Amino acid sequence: MIIAFWISVFIVFYTFFGYGILLYLLVRLKRFFGSKKRRQLSYEEMPSCTLIVAAYNEAGLLEEKIANTLALNYPKDRLRLMFVTDGSTDEGPDIVARYPEITLLHSPERKGKIAAVHRAIAGVDTDVIVFTDANTFLNADALLYICRHYGDPKVGAVAGEKRVIIDNTADATAGEGFYWKYESRLKALDSELYSVVGAAGELFSIRKDLYEPVPLNSVLDDFMISMRIAEKGYVIVYEPEAYAQEDTSANITEELKRKVRIAAGGIQSVIWMKALLNPFRFPVLSFQYISHRVLRWTVTPLLMILALLLNIAIVVQGAGPLYTILLAGQVFFYVSAYLGKLLEARKLRVKVLFVPYYFCVMNYAVLAGIVRYFSGRQSVIWEKAVRK
Numbered sequence: 001m002i003i004a005f006w007i008s009v010f011i012v013f014y015t016f017f018g019y020g021i022l023l024y025l026l027v028r029l030k031r032f033f034g035s036k037k038r039r040q041l042s043y044e045e046m047p048s049c050t051l052i053v054a055a056y057n058e059a060g061l062l063e064e065k066i067a068n069t070l071a072l073n074y075p076k077d078r079l080r081l082m083f084v085t086d087g088s089t090d091e092g093p094d095i096v097a098r099y100p101e102i103t104l105l106h107s108p109e110r111k112g113k114i115a116a117v118h119r120a121i122a123g124v125d126t127d128v129i130v131f132t133d134a135n136t137f138l139n140a141d142a143l144l145y146i147c148r149h150y151g152d153p154k155v156g157a158v159a160g161e162k163r164v165i166i167d168n169t170a171d172a173t174a175g176e177g178f179y180w181k182y183e184s185r186l187k188a189l190d191s192e193l194y195s196v197v198g199a200a201g202e203l204f205s206i207r208k209d210l211y212e213p214v215p216l217n218s219v220l221d222d223f224m225i226s227m228r229i230a231e232k233g234y235v236i237v238y239e240p241e242a243y244a245q246e247d248t249s250a251n252i253t254e255e256l257k258r259k260v261r262i263a264a265g266g267i268q269s270v271i272w273m274k275a276l277l278n279p280f281r282f283p284v285l286s287f288q289y290i291s292h293r294v295l296r297w298t299v300t301p302l303l304m305i306l307a308l309l310l311n312i313a314i315v316v317q318g319a320g321p322l323y324t325i326l327l328a329g330q331v332f333f334y335v336s337a338y339l340g341k342l343l344e345a346r347k348l349r350v351k352v353l354f355v356p357y358y359f360c361v362m363n364y365a366v367l368a369g370i371v372r373y374f375s376g377r378q379s380v381i382w383e384k385a386v387r388k
Contacts, residue, residue, distance in 0.1 A: 001310055002319070008307040009326075015300045019291040020182075023189045030193060038152035038237070043075070046147050047127035050080040050208075052120050054113050054201075055134035059090040065134050066099055074143045080126060083134075086116040113201075114221035118213055130205040131222065136162075136244035138203065145242035146205045156210050156234025157226045159187065159196045160203030160242040178355055179362070184240060186292060191238035194284040197292045199226035199236060203244035210234065218272075219265030219373075227273055230285060252344060256361055263369020266297035298370075301363040308334075334360070 010018075041047070051069065055062060069081060082103045085093045087110025096104045105120055121129065128147055132138060138160075146158045164180050190196050201222035206229060214224040226236055270277075270293075277294070279286040311327045333356055340357030 001314060005307060005310040005314060008303040008310065011295065011303050012300055012307060014291070015295040020186055020189070023186065023193060023291075027189050027192050038149065038155065040148040041151040042148075043144065045151070046075050046078055046144065047150055048078045048080075048125075049074065049128045049130060049143060049147055049205075050082055050124045050126045051130045051132065051143065052117065052124075053081075053083045053132055053134055054116055055083055055085050055088065055092055055096070056110070056113070057088050057090045057092060058134040059088075059092045059095060061135055062092055062095045065137065066096070066102065068137045070099075070101060071140055072138060072143050073141050074147075078126075079143070080124075082120055082124075084116045084120045086110060086119070112216065114214060114218055115216050117221065118216075121208075121211060121213075124208055127208055128205055129208050129211065130203070131201060132203050132244060133201055133246075136202045136246045138244055139242065142203065142242035142244075145239050146203075149237045149239065150207065154235055155237050156207055156229040156232065157199060157236040158205045158242075159191075159199035159226070159236055159238050160205075160244055161187075161238075161240045162200055162202045163243050163245045165245055165247050179358065187238045188240060190288055190292065191236070194288065195230055195235040196238045197227075197230075197236075197285075197288050198223040202246065203242060207234075215272075219261060219268050223265070223269055224272070227269070227276065227289075231273070231276060231282075252358075252361060255358075256365055259362055259365030260368045260372060263297065263366040264373040265369075266293070266366070267370050267373045270294055270297055297366060301366045304363060 014022075051072075053065065053069065055065070058065070066083075072079075080103065081101060082105065083096045084105045085096060086105070086107045088106070093104060093106040096102055096106075103123075105116070105123075107116075107119070117131070128150060130143060130146060142160060146160060149155045149158045161184050162180055187196050198220075199222055204222060204226060206225065210229045210232065211225070212228045214221055214228065218224045230236055276282055276286055276289050282289075308330050311323060311330060314323045315327050336353050337356040337360040340353035340355075343353060344357070
């Protein structure tokens, strides 16, 4: 029982903190021995690029998104803009159609984002494709920062940074901003060691000739597209100077809805991309993939529960004071999370309690996502989370 407890604690700690510590040490070691810097392109050398924006029923944001897109810095003769509004029933297609600089793709049938993306890519003839969402806004030089990395032929994809705008609202979505800051740091270290483990749909880019269509029932299509490229032996570079800003979810209920479908897509990705679990074929990438993604999407939430139950059983059996202290620490953490939930309901601003609450919600979402995936209830057509 004690051995099982310590194994559970170790894996939980490693998943959320230990990997970050080990990653930092490995990167420092790599710097000590020296590493060759990748060649970056100058402004004059920028590749031809198509920016694809998927916009389903986003009429309320489209004018602002279009203005943001048209303000992006990039050689105009090498940039093509494409908005895909498939399935939209609002005024979105009409809004986009007013801008001759933008290629509009619209089909009244809604088949899901990845089907729309497949259709758009079929008409792309540029060297590079950049994907972004309609509800995110890019910094002016984002495309330049991203595309400069294609000077290295080993680079197959580039992931931008997601920045979550945190307001003063007293709710647990404050934890989302903290989570993404930590994630961004891990991605930067992952990239420096070898490769980012997947890209998020808010902002990422690929070489057009490396694009491989993923199945239409892919839930995390952005993750799958980028990791298929890594599977071919290319690296995914992280570029924090290219960022996409978006608001937090409207409330924790909306955030949970988003996290559950991501978790369902996560377990789908682990099953579909099991080749990446082979360290003999992918020595560094497999280590990064298992440490940064697979553990979070599979066993770690279950081990959190197991560690608590085993800790209680060990204390009941009269083990030493160390186990009593560890149990007290776990109880304190989960009580703090519950207090965060209560304070959120009362609109009381104590953000230090929202972090453990968000952490618990995030891990509950993994369990719910696994159940949803294996029960066949996760549709490829996502229900949008309402944002502030």
